[in-house]
Amino acid sequence: MTYIISHFWLWLLPIFIAGIATAILTRQAEAKGKVAPWLIWCGLAFAAGVLTALLDVLLGRAGVWLETALASFVVYMLGAGAGALLRKGDLAEHKGWALGLIPAALLWFAGNVFGTPNMEADLKKSVGAAIKDAREDARNFQIVGRDVLLSNDVADRGALAATIRKIEGIRAVIETEKTLAETPALGIAERAADVAKDAAEKAAEAGKEAVETGWADAGKATHDVATKGADADNDADKTTVHAGKAVANQSNTAAPAASPAEKAAAAKSALKSLPVSGPLDAAACQAALNATLVLDKIDFRSGSVKIGRASAYALDRLAALLQRCPEQKVEIGVHADNVGDEEGNQALSQRRADKVARYLANEGVAAARLTGVGYGDKQPIASNDHEEGRGENRRVEFILK
DSSP, X not given: OHHHHHHHHHHXXXXXXXXXXXXXXXXXXXXXXXXXXXXXXXXXXXXXXXXXXXXXXXXXXXXXXXXHHHHHHHHHHHHHHHHHHHTTOOGGGGGGGGGGHHHHHHHHHHHHHHHHHHXXXXXXXXXXXXXXXXXXXTTSEEEETXXXXXXXXXXXXXXXXXXXXXXXXXXXXXXXXXXXXXXXXXXXXXXXXXHHHHHHHHHHHHHHHHHHHOGGGXXXXXXXXXXXXXXXXXXXXXXXXXXXXXXXXXXXXXXXXXXXXXXXXXXXXXTTOSOSSSOOOHHHHHHXXXXXXXXXXXXXXXXXOOBOHHHHHHHHHHHHHHTTSTTOOEEEEEEXXXXXXXXXXXHHHHHHHHHHHHHHHHTTOOGGGEEEEEEETSSOSSOTTXXXXXXXXXXXXXXXX
């Protein structure tokens, strides 16, 4: 509560003044020893609010609004009491103080609308610095109210969460499965670096053989050095060119034994070293699109084309990626399971594909780049005999052309 008061004092001060003014202007006293009904009800609501705040029932911005409401009520009552004493009145004259709750409530509302984003920005700087000090991705979190959404793919999440909780103003650290970095990252560069390192090791090995062989086999040793070095460089080049394609196809080419958790882990490990900004080549862009779709699947309500909040979040990230490869056209393929008739599935998947295309266009992706294709149930990737397989078949794919 101390942090709330220190951050919202600019709005709490006029609430205090409103309490003073109300007490000075109104002189409606209750009978001695009596409490006005409005104050009884407000007192009960205040007690319920305190209990709710202590139990952390409301999280995120809802929790902040509750805390500021409690602080505002206390500050208003203190102001009203001070106003009554200033005019040498009596606290029993609280019957008319209810009128001042209206401007106080308006100030409380304005304070939350304009003050909460500033508070979140302040906390974001502090948490970002702590995460950076821990050598983690300083973008891989979100601030909602006084709570931190922290992706559970960080290396030492428990220790990091404990550090974050010590930051002034933080109330809770909430784990989430999602990667929250503003820009997804892909491990293509890391893989290319590994191959380049392997190339250097091969060349060094060949050089060692040259020294051990001596002058008699110097020609052969020199040939081995050149051959192995060239082979290693060729491997590095191929890895750099095709790493994106390998990751792009990982969701479809993974071994049959791979579980959803393993696929998600592979996608998370892949989203690590894509440049923060700037254009992407087609392979890297395709890989990033596929990896994102592994972590954030686009779902629709049964028989509907409505895009839910979670799916909209995924599409926002996909739109940001597509804007980094602006020369590529995109086919949005929507697939269905075999529940229902084939013709109906085909028509529904086409409407869903068109809906996704319109959503991306509204997010700034050029409409001329987008083509929606509904495949219905014609291209299953799993068995439709059980729900798990049908869930895999209900999917959206982005294919760059």
